[in-house]
Amino acid sequence: MTEILHIDWTRCDGRGLCTELLPTVLVRDDWGYPLALQATNGNRSNPAISPGNIEAAREAVHLCPKLALSLVPEQAKPRQ
Amino acid sequence: MDNALWAFGRMSGVVSLVLFSVAVILGILNRSGRPLFAIPRFSMTLLHRNVSLLATVFLVFHIVALMLDSYAKLNVIDVFVPFLGGFKPFWQGLGTVAFDLVLAVVATGLLRHRLGQRSFRAIHWLSYAMWPIALGHAIGNGTDGTSKWFVVLAAGSLAAVGAAVAWRLSANFLETAKARQGGLS
Ligand code: HEM
Ligand code: SF4
Numbered sequence: 451m452t453e454i455l456h457i458d459w460t461r462c463d464g465r466g467l468c469t470e471l472l473p474t475v476l477v478r479d480d481w482g483y484p485l486a487l488q489a490t491n492g493n494r495s496n497p498a499i500s501p502g503n504i505e506a507a508r509e510a511v512h513l514c515p516k517l518a519l520s521l522v523p524e525q526a527k528p529r530q
Numbered sequence: 531m532d533n534a535l536w537a538f539g540r541m542s543g544v545v546s547l548v549l550f551s552v553a554v555i556l557g558i559l560n561r562s563g564r565p566l567f568a569i570p571r572f573s574m575t576l577l578h579r580n581v582s583l584l585a586t587v588f589l590v591f592h593i594v595a596l597m598l599d600s601y602a603k604l605n606v607i608d609v610f611v612p613f614l615g616g617f618k619p620f621w622q623g624l625g626t627v628a629f630d631l632v633l634a635v636v637a638t639g640l641l642r643h644r645l646g647q648r649s650f651r652a653i654h655w656l657s658y659a660m661w662p663i664a665l666g667h668a669i670g671n672g673t674d675g676t677s678k679w680f681v682v683l684a685a686g687s688l689a690a691v692g693a694a695v696a697w698r699l700s701a702n703f704l705e706t707a708k709a710r711q712g713g714l715s
Contacts, residue, residue, distance in 0.1 A: 515561075
């Protein structure tokens with residue numbers, strides 16, 4: 451089952467840990483905030499995580515200094 | 531045996547103080563959002579955590595050695611409740627306060643995901659109080675507190691942590707400070 455990396459914009463402060471851990475999924479914008487390289491369902495805030503990236507995504511969820519990240523199953527559509 | 535405990539108790543206190551200085555500086559580096567040299571940001575957070583835990587381990591060595599030592603004879607109450615000690619109660623009490631603060635900061639740091647960001651941050655600020663209190667305890671209570679090598683070490687640590695705090699308070703502290711001030715080129 452694919453999981454979605456949900457970024458809570460009310461918490462994220464663009465510290466860039468997640469972009470380092472998931473270089474094939476996220477890029478940093480000019481202000482440091484993460485942005486999905488590829489849109490998932492036309493949405494660049496909630497990228498789908500392939501099985502190969504799951505471990506790195508869990509690390510990012512664990513280490514994000516602002517507790518802004520969560521992994522959610524694809525069906526339970528996260529808030530945009 | 532007794533002399534060895536006494537020496538070990540003092541040295542582990544010094545090692546702990548140095549490690550806590552490094553932990554504070556790493557915490558501040560973390561907060562800036564910058565990677566250090568070739569060390570990526572996620573490794574910096576882990577480094578900050580691990581140095582903090584190591585410092586805490588040495589702090590526990592320090593306390594346990596002086597509890598077992600027949601001269602210092604710390605008891606369990608001295609370890610948790612400040613200012614009741616028989617010998618230099620004020621300076622020893624500072625050590626107790628610092629230890630209590632370390633316990634709070636480390637426990638909430640490890641349980642960050644369960645507590646939530648707000649409580650974690652509120653308690654984590656106490657680390658800035660903990661460090662000078664620990665330094666005061668070391669100088670005031672330590673047998674070596676006023677010997678030359680220790681004064682040099684203390685002054686060096688104060689300069690390093692002081693510089694880090696000054697940088698923390700400066701306008702361009704955050705990695706993203708320039709961009710967010712509208713200075714995009
Ligand atoms: C295992 C325990 C610890 C963990 C998991 C931990 C975790 C963290 C995290 C995630 C941050 C970044 C917060 C942010 O960027 O918003 C931080 C910052 C910081 N930490 Fe720790 N920490 C621990 C122990 C300690 C200890 C023992 C000290 C003090 C000696 C300390 C001092 C600091 C300082 C000074 C900052 C910067 C705070 C600021 O200015 O915003 N930490 N820590
Ligand atoms: S690690 Fe957390 S705070 Fe940093 S950019 Fe990613 S989501 Fe935002």
